[in-house]
Amino acid sequence: MARIGKDISTAARLLLEGQLVAIPTETVYGLAANALNVAAVSHIFEVKKRPATNPLIVHLASVAQLSDYVASMPDAAWQLIKAFCPGPLTLVLPRTQIVPDIITAGGNTVAIRFPKHPLTRALLRETGVGLAAPSANPYGYISPTNAHHVNRMLGNHIPYILDGGPCTYGIESTIIGFPNDKPTIYRAGSITRRQIEEVIGTVYQYQGHEIHSPGMSAGHYSPTTPLYITTNIQAATADATDGDTGIICHSAYAPNIPQHHQIILSHNADLPTAARNLYAALHEMDHRGYKRILIEQLPTTGVGEALNDRLKRAATPHITTSSHNLPL
Ligand code: TXA
């Protein structure tokens, strides 16, 4: 198992030696390597079993580092950086030649993010280089939102996990690019489309092929246990009384099921709280060995758009309205 600690100089030393370190961010934990070390970055792909066609985000400490990695910046990108960074926003921008092809999957753009977590900001300052980091989970599985999740999934493959406690947002960053000067959301996330439109006006939703952002493909963010979404938790659980179903509810327990088979995401029906707890609930239910997991569809306002987007990609059939659709 990996060592878990809060020692920034150990983490920085390992990274500069070319090793991998798991890092806390405000969204989810990342699996980091020195972005300029091709061997180290290729090790990320091996450990995650991630296809080489899926590019990585480069994490930076400050805008002073941007010109090393980014060839040109649209005005809208500057406006978004001023409004939201450091924070859970990733910008897809034209790359410089210094950025290794393995990071961009050979493409002309590089994804850049300025994470907000104080430990990771201190680590980025200490190393002085960009850190390439996807979420610290095996490819296709649920992202980690605490150090224990990382250790359970990848602990045998990495020397150190920098422990920054549970992630405050709990869902991956919003990804925005500027193809043909049109601001385009590639992946919904903690920062909502409305928040972005308040700063730069109309933004488009990417409708294209998954190659540009495989995090948008179905079959991502999935537990091993089949996951079903329901718009009517009461009806869907009517027959699910056999103890074989783990149930994740938004704000109130389903009445006909013992509470120890259920997890509530937010007792106050607060969506940011639900976001913070969602992945931990999925990890927990997946490890309890149920035959199936049933989750209540979340409201679609605010960060709910991103949460439902993740659930749809994680789920087996997309929506079930009653227990008749559940393979009980
Ligand atoms: O919140 C986050 O973004 C977390 C933390 C660790 O920063 N990172 C994360 O990374 O979610 P990952 O690799 O799991 O997801 C990044 C997504 C992938 O779907 C990838 O395809 C997309 O970003 N991406 C990376 N570079 C891109 C590029 N140049 N153009 C379009 N999409 C890109």
Ligand code: MG
């Ligand atoms: Mg990921």
